[in-house]
Amino acid sequence: MSGRLVALAGGVGAARFLDGLVQVVDPDRITAVVNTGDDMVLHGLHISPDLDTVTYTLAGVHNEATGWGVTGETWTVMGALARLGGETWFSLGDTDLATHLFRTQRLSAGATLSEVTDELRAAWGIGVRLLPMSDDPVRTRLTLGTEDDGDGAEVEVEVEVDFQDYFVRRRHSVPVRAVRFDGAEAARPAPGVLAAIEEAEVVVACPSNPVVSIGPVLAVPGVRPALVDRRADVVAISPIIAGSALKGPADRLLAELGHESSVVGVARLYAEWAGTLVIDEADRGRADEVERAGVRCVVAPTVMSTPARAATLAEVVLGARR
């Protein structure tokens, strides 16, 4: 492959894939369009979890054990905050905090999220071009069906919460009734996003959560039509293997929102804009059903347990499109 490549990215799964991709493609030919629906303001700081996970991973400083933050992290500020009685449900390491201070200060000085993202990319010496899906705020909001009544019992009640409230504070262990992307209607794709999709030789949908990682990117006006136009060159990687997500709540979210938690469910969700779906060998028996959903199916090992396996998967993806 000699052309440019776009990767639609969420957090950990996307970061691992990109880490494999840069082993087989010159990084400066890669543009990652990253979900910002999980972004939040906490302690006054603008936090972009998926951008940070991708950045830290490509910088080689990510914490492999936790899946977020940097390796060798210290927790001085969080410890002091705990002693003050502050909110510590969202753990922010000392080095990680510097990222949020930098981003917040630059945004308050008038920089766009795109500009700040690029400054952080450059500071970490990353070759891959990183774009937030939008410079405008889009916030993933989840309607939960039950709530702890305070006495440990679950009661039926509809409550809408922010993504990190669901994902971190409640450890995504509560059923979800609905998902929406607040602000998406008014959001514009970040500068360069649509052009990158138009000009790419291949567009990859990384093995990220279809609902809350890829979903917000698709919700930004203009992105889905741009993908539809490039459908033959869009290769998606299923984050669902044998019915389950390797990490996170993608399987439960799919089921709760009425989709099948399987490669077939993913194929049906992506068929409009993805010409090819890469599924794991564990799902070989369902390849025909994927194809019947209208998506070309490629079977390959998709579990990126090592950087070498991520690179192999990247090779498969590059050879998979038609």
Added chain:
Amino acid sequence: MSGRLVALAGGVGAARFLDGLVQVVDPDRITAVVNTGDDMVLHGLHISPDLDTVTYTLAGVHNEATGWGVTGETWTVMGALARLGGETWFSLGDTDLATHLFRTQRLSAGATLSEVTDELRAAWGIGVRLLPMSDDPVRTRLTLGTEDDGDGAEVEVEVEVDFQDYFVRRRHSVPVRAVRFDGAEAARPAPGVLAAIEEAEVVVACPSNPVVSIGPVLAVPGVRPALVDRRADVVAISPIIAGSALKGPADRLLAELGHESSVVGVARLYAEWAGTLVIDEADRGRADEVERAGVRCVVAPTVMSTPARAATLAEVVLGARR
């Protein structure tokens, strides 16, 4: 003394005096009304330098060497921020940062600065009641007369800057033409401030910068009239000794704004609302001039080089009023 006591406070000088005062007066009889004109938002964080200096000092964790921050501080976040190319002219230690995260989060959750200040006071186990002068934003702004032209030469130009820009970034080494307290007209005294002044047996103006520490407190509507009403019981301590400030730019600021940089200049500035001025023994020869400014003069050692000397000064102040 058996009644209540109010201390009008800036940063280091006030904190040292309060540290002496709690040795001779039951802390729960003391209310400190603290300058917030130096407050700033940096990296999205609400920073209250004088409140923090007073809090850390009374908590016994202040950094004696620097005059700000906590002792034994670590700088992990600042180091990481520097590597990202972030703004590091205002040094924020890791433990100190927790204070700013806590304050910012609580303010964004709807708490007032008074409430947050009291929560931090309680977290540190401080007995003295700490009140910001106002829960409304008041920002000290300084008009500078010259500016570095970028080639190292000073050129005549009027530019208005924030307090910390002047004090920290420019190390208060530039001449000041004017000072104003942006927002003061619309600010209300924090709950309890006026009542505390009315009910106090003694009101002390700590040895803080008359222009940019005591000045903002006086600029909050209602405070100066409340002090005028209690003039006989207001005891000020001169921060100027033998024409100079022990620390900071009080001497230069007084001169630049047309006042005499001396105990006499302070007496003239404070005469309307302070019945007594405590001056250092070094200024004994100017006691008569102080009295001619209409202020009763008490001569005592005012350099608080040790906690014991601070306590001695506190005893002097308590015995000084009439």
